[in-house]
Amino acid sequence: MDVLANKWTLYVLGLLRQYDRPLRFTELRRGVEGVTQKSLTQALRNLERDGLVSRTIYPTIPPRVEYALTDLGVEVGELTRAIADWSKANAGRVQAARAAYDERRG
Numbered sequence: 001m002d003v004l005a006n007k008w009t010l011y012v013l014g015l016l017r018q019y020d021r022p023l024r025f026t027e028l029r030r031g032v033e034g035v036t037q038k039s040l041t042q043a044l045r046n047l048e049r050d051g052l053v054s055r056t057i058y059p060t061i062p063p064r065v066e067y068a069l070t071d072l073g074v075e076v077g078e079l080t081r082a083i084a085d086w087s088k089a090n091a092g093r094v095q096a097a098r099a100a101y102d103e104r105r106g
Contacts, residue, residue, distance in 0.1 A: 012032065
């Protein structure tokens with residue numbers, strides 16, 4: 001659960017799911033606005049460690065590295081998509097609840 005709590009992790013999973021093909025580090029970095037190299041590297045390491053992402057190194061000069069969803073990553077992607085769908089469908093209700101709360105507290 002900890003790995004999914006990281007916001008960069010959700011972006012990486014979303015991009016890999018969206019493109020449905022392996023992506024290189026630079027493609028992921030361009031696709032995740034605002035992420036630092038260090039944060040993206042850490043998110044990818046955690047995802048690989050948890051079995052959600054595979055990392056393939058090709059013996060070229062310079063080495064080419066690609067990241068792809070594993071079967072487990074595809075499964076969790078369906079879960080995160082459901083959360084995203086719920087968020088979009090209920091954003092208005094959440095904002096209204098926040099406004100009502102702030103008005104009562106204000």
